[in-house]
Amino acid sequence: MDRAWWAKVLMIVGIAALAIWYLIPTYFYFKLPPDVRNDPEVLQKALPSWAPSAKHKLNLGLDLQGGIHLVMRVDVDKALRTKTETRTEQIKSTLKEKNIAGAEAKALPDDLRVQLTFANADSAKQAEKILSDYYQDMHVASGSDTSVLMAFNDQDIKRAKTDAVDQAVKTIRNRVDQFGVAEPEIAKRGADSISIELPGLKDPERVKDLIGTTAQLQFKIVDDDNAGAANLFSDVQLPPGTTLCARSNHCANAENVPYLQGPDRKALEQLTQGKAPEGDEIALEKDESPGQAPTYRTYLLKSKTEATGENLIDAHAALDQTGGGRPYVSFEWNPVGAQDFERLTENNIRHRMAIILDNAVMSAPVIQSKISAHGQITLGANKDYNTLLTEAQDLSLVLKSGALPAPVTIGEERTVGASLGEELISRGWKSCALGILLVVIFMALYYKMTGVIADLALVLNALLVLAVMALFNSTLSLPGIAGFVLTLGIAVDANVLINERIREETRAGRTPRGAVEQGYGRAFWTIFDAHVTSLIAGFVLRQYGTGPVRGFATTLIIGILASLFTSIVVTRVCVDYLLKNVFAKKISV
């Protein structure tokens, strides 16, 4: 056999060996008992040292194995209260635009109403009319000469509740998708809960954190100039461990405004209740040093939210080039957000800007200059690189998928069995094996020697598909199996095409070698066209489909590419060998 042939054989054997090597973790995974095998550490330990890492394994979808079942309750009441507060701000700006003088608006979140007081009866009347027009989901609950009470319509309250849950479902789905847990099942349950099923997860802590974070990002200005705040906490009873740092008591790190520091978050929250001056609020920042318990400190912030995370276009973890490669979160604004941010930074140079996530201050850097499109969030200063990196990645993910409209709490958490049913699955595997066996036998009977070669190619094809899926840690579910069946059908088809051609050519009187040449040559373009068309369909489906459709498309794409290799190259190599030795006079097809 010539050198080209040996080169091809070497390549094929190499690829086959690589495929088998990458399937080793999957093999061990299935050997482990079901209740421990999803723990990545357990799997890693079970692997021999020369095997690839445990993360390269084939996952089973929810329908084929069990997983975790979480139920989350959406705090719709809070969502409505927040809506009332936002609406109050909107009403304020609308009235300002319409030049209604002397209007004062106050949010009454507990009753879902907005109280408006005006300078005179005329303004009140005008305002009533304008607001009724503008805000169709509200009505005037009551009013006197100079005051108006606006309330939300019952219908719209109900709708807002449903919308909040729907929005939460969407956001959670986004986050889980991005996190890469393939093919979760997320659905609304009852009036205000969401049921989430994730296949295979052994330790859902990280996913729970991801799902449960409200991820409300706000930007406020730190009120460093408040002259009246010099006595902010002077009359406060300090519990043990909590200190007050102010210029008045000659604290080393004193700032213009006094602040409290201590290890007890709840205590600080209680102490600072109601202490903020008009137009300001107090928030806490967490400080963690390695090996020590976290401490918290207070910040006096201006209440007004200057910018929110709604307008974020992108967020990703990045490494701080100047600060020794520390991970942080880099984010980017859309044009509206960029404008807001520009205005904010331009008007507040040399002030501190507090970046607040879920009502906790993440950091409060000094604004050095006007910034528009990009920004960054530095995480806790003193953690190790890996923790910081994971934190940065998780935070970016959560910011990118959008904030939850309301806080969610985890109600239930249980393990669930496979949705397809254990019995069905074992039957399914058996019948699948039977089906493939039938095809293999048929090919061997019908095409004899070349049929056997085609069978070999088929086996290699299946191996390659599984290995690539294991390499990319993909998930196999019933739709994926459907894609797999289609791939095998197409692969068989390719070989049938080739063999039929060879038969034709032999009948036409060609020598075995000639028949093979013509067979492969002519069939190639047919196979190519057919495969590429299916491939295109696969790519489009993968791009625009979600969940199971995606799983199907992925298996299809991998399978077709593998088939182009196995059906043509691999079989040709075998046939060439046999041509020299066995088929010299007559080809067995």
Add this chain to the structure above:
Amino acid sequence: MELIKHNPNIDFIKYRKVAVFGSLAVNLFVLILLVVRGLNMGVDFAGGSELEAHFTKSVTATDVRKAVESAGFKEPQVQEYGSPEEHAFLIRIGKLSIVTPEQATQVESAVKSALGADLADYRFDPDQGDKFEVKTKGGADGKSAPDDKALRAAIEGHGVGVMGVNVTREPNGQGFDVEISTSGVATKLEAAFQKLNGTDGASANPANEVIRRIDYVGPQVGKELRNRGIMAVIYAMVSILLYVFFRFDFRFAPGGVVALVHDVIVVLGYYVISHREFNLIAVSVLLTIVGYSINDTIVVYDRIRENMAKLRGKDFPTIINVSINETLSRTILTSGATALSLIGLLFFSVGSIWDFAMAMMVGIITGTYSSIYIASPVTIWLEEQFGRHSHLTGSSGNQKTAAA
């Protein structure tokens, strides 16, 4: 071994007009049925009810499934829930309004008589299962809760079993929300479960109830995802059209796509006529058939293209006939091989996997058929109307192009 004699000369094209009209009729029939009868949308698309059942002895998921089916609910999804010692299961069934119209009226009058002037709003949506939503004014000050026990008694007095009465304060502080779930679904299933548990006949003690909770569960694939899925399939078809146009000729492309659409409709027809559950697995079947059909069609097209060059002078329909005959053995073999792989599933599986295999079989048969009797006739027709080779079609054709 040879199954098909190696030089068949069956005249397929002769019957093409009959075949096309026949297929058109079938497609129309399916589409009408789709509108009139509709698909049996599974829980994935339409949502349904979710129950949590706790047994006191060890039962298998299969037993539970059989029990649910015996109570009249088809094709439930049964999952083990929690650790094995809990003997608990999570069960999902399709959307069913268990409350009959008579029962609904009974509940309405019971609620109205029990609450009287305190009733602010009453709502019942049959699509949401068997939950009634009632709003009360909350008495004079808006803060007195309605008596849930009295409400329950009133409704049961009107002959409708009550699963639960849930009272919550309105978020704006004025009045209360009362959610009443009746026990239509629950009673039937509870009886079946008690039998399975071996506790039927024991006193009706609420503590021994197997069913702990019933909730309405929303669809997996909401409207948005469904629309995205449909767009994905349409984009895929357009891309295929473009590729075929580029590689073959513009007259070939429409035929392939029409064949594809035909196949999708026929498989949908299978689901409409058999009324088997249409869920995400069904969608995978449809996608598989799309891939299979186009693969088949391209193989035939390729042969046609080859013969167009080889058999100059012959008219177009003859070329196509020859091509189809030449690829016949390959076509039957591939369909046969794929069908073989599904036979195992058909004979030894049940439930969703059986549906999957059956629908695929239908799809493979129609995929093969469409390449011969849909794609080719359409191509011939386009050739007659617009083609360069219209002088080959033997029909009157277009005088302008004949001269060109």
